[in-house]
Amino acid sequence: MRGLSEEISDMLAKPCRQYLAHLRVERALSRHTVDAYTSDLNYYVEHLTQQDIGNFCDVSETTIQEFIDDLQSSQCKKPFSRSSVNRMLASIRGLHKFLVLEGIVHNNPAADIKPPKMPQRLPKAISIAQMQRLIEATMAEEEVIALRNRALFELLYGTGARVSEAVGLSIDDVDFNQATIRLFGKGNKERILPLGRFAIDALNAYLVRSRPVLSRKGRGTPALFLNKRGQTLSRQSAWETIQNVAQKVGLEGISPHTFRHSFATHLLQGGADVRIVQEMLGHSSVTTTQIYTKVTRETLQEVYANAHPRARRK
Missing domain, CATH: 1.10.150.130 (Tyrosine recombinase, N-terminal domain)
Incomplete structure (x- = not known):
């Protein structure tokens, strides 16, 4: 060991x-x-x-x-x-x-030990308008990098993929004919997700005009997202890219998971069933996904309290 x-x-x-x-x-x-x-x-x-x-x-x-x-x-x-x-x-x-x-011991002394209670932290999601500002800000870079970043951002927001899933993609995982993408989540579990028009357009532009330029600098890899040296984009590099772009538009506390949280929250706000969102996020239990319903309920309560004439308390 x-x-x-x-x-x-x-x-x-x-x-x-x-x-x-x-x-x-x-x-x-x-x-x-x-x-x-x-x-x-x-x-x-x-x-x-x-x-x-x-x-x-x-x-x-x-x-x-x-x-x-x-x-x-x-x-x-x-x-x-x-x-x-x-x-x-x-x-x-x-x-x-x-x-x-395995029969190595007869008793499990850890079976009844309870974990310390965790304070409930609601996932951080940004508004649709803020997400649009963030994605648009990717185009401030030189074209090769801008197109890659735009494709990465559109993919993260359009599918709710974890950043590890995104940087682990190969070109063959994208099916433009079916407008789908194949992701491999925790435990290498595979799921097929639809791709929206914005993600498809961004990926197309990146693959045609940007990735070939980056690829020539490396030794050849099937990875979808490449760094400036033509190698597979790392999770750390993706995180730093998101941080840098977010700072340019004045958004604080933005991480790769912000895209995932926003994806789920905006779907639920748009009327999507929580079990469908569960499948798209790759959660093994719907309980994990239901934390997002609390976010949308609190938003509804806030809107109601501020907008309805009979909701305001004295």
Whole structure:
């Protein structure tokens, strides 16, 4: 297991390696997700070693609960956020469940441990007018880069794709005849989404007038979006591009996920069924998507309170 010190018992390290291999091969999780699990489990087994626990059979519910509590304690050199603790606990629970299923241990001490409650944060969406300003601002760059950025922005807003899904696209994933695009989400799950006219036009312009220029600077790749060196555009570069364009039009706090949030919110405001939006976002549960319905309800309440003569309170 990458990064484990030599002092860590093989009775801890070996099962962790098996679990990570299971995530990578059998569950086909992305490299980024497996790296996150690896980091969490490194931290966890190092803690167990410090507690003189060299075998998962000796881990109790109290052991894990105290570890989770310590992560949030003011005594911790760098206290973890609630979201980080929740992710850590998810990694630990997944590991112990795997150990039971594989017969390595008989009990799952993590099964009944509750994650810390998360404050509900509503997704940040911008208005349709702001989104239009943001997309139009891409054309301020030189044509080759401007056309690429315009295609990226139209794709993100027109499909609700995660930025990792967008930069992972190949040219063959776009079907102009059917006006659809093939995305690969979490767990490499495939979904086919419709492409609107604005996205189709922007992608066409990019592929005809911009991508060939960028491609000549590299060694050839089927990736849809390329950087200035002709290589696959990275998530970090896409994020920086969005930040730079947003600053030009005075929009703060804009990220790749803003496009996804705005996509979902504007669809629901336009009357789309929440389960259709769920499918388009690639959410495994409609519960995840329903947070956007709260956004639209609050907007309706605000409009009603300000506009209806019988709604105003004294």
